[in-house]
Amino acid sequence: MVEDLLDELRRSGQRATTARRAVLEVLVAAGDGHLSADELTRRVRADHPAIHLSTIYRTLEALAEAGLLTPAPFADQPTTYHLRADVHHHAVCTDCGATINLPPSVLASLRRSLLADHGFHADPHHLTITGRCRSCSGA
Amino acid sequence: MVEDLLDELRRSGQRATTARRAVLEVLVAAGDGHLSADELTRRVRADHPAIHLSTIYRTLEALAEAGLLTPAPFADQPTTYHLRADVHHHAVCTDCGATINLPPSVLASLRRSLLADHGFHADPHHLTITGRCRSCSGA
């Protein structure tokens, strides 16, 4: 898994270093969770205490450029990152903060109408839609 | 127009000050354009040179709380703001940077399915969807 990703990295002309392997391992272990650069650093350091926060940022940039991961900039909070394989979207409740993961398919009809009406090929890596969840909207 | 908005501000328990009037004037004059705090300050200062950037931020916070405007956090770039009356969404081309304004109605079916499937009442103040515009996707 991680080795496959590293191969893809190399194929895109980048080097496979310890830091990059470590970051990918943490991301794979996290499943489809979203990790901030800071949290990622904390976890990477469990095994590699010397790896620096700035390296994590540069690594994330390299991995994103190679198309292996996607940054998910939330409003305010620090940007989080997840593997490209786990593309999904979010519904976030503005009252309680609950988040619902949504499959890419929820955007199917939106994409269709953007294409039909504007010739726009939507390729949303990550989308956050705000609103109120079932329990908060009941209140 | 601006006076109506100021009334609404007062009704929500906030004070109608010079700074707030000035910000509203600039926003109204900007139409549905999106202005960053910095750009807003530049424009406000044309008439009121003493108004400070931090006041603009506090003003924006007050106006947002009163429901008069909406912050639109773009990826990376500084957050921009527009009047609540001009709610709309964006499609941004990742190649050329072109942006298309979209009416709220483009989200109708998405909202319907979120409600049906998750009991989630979507109320997106602002959404940015990435992809490639007609001309760039042709290339």
Added chain:
DNA sequence: CTTGATGCAAATGGTTTGCATGTTT
């Protein structure tokens, strides 16, 4: 006159960068 708003300067927090050194290819 009381409470909230403003100006200013200084702090914050996430992210980026310059540079000397270490590692991958």
Added chain:
DNA sequence: AAACATGCAAACCATTTGCATCAAG
């Protein structure tokens, strides 16, 4: 060996905050 990645410290930039002063109700 050459090119690129890393650690570190310092810079950056948008935004926030403490505090003394000022203005709106």
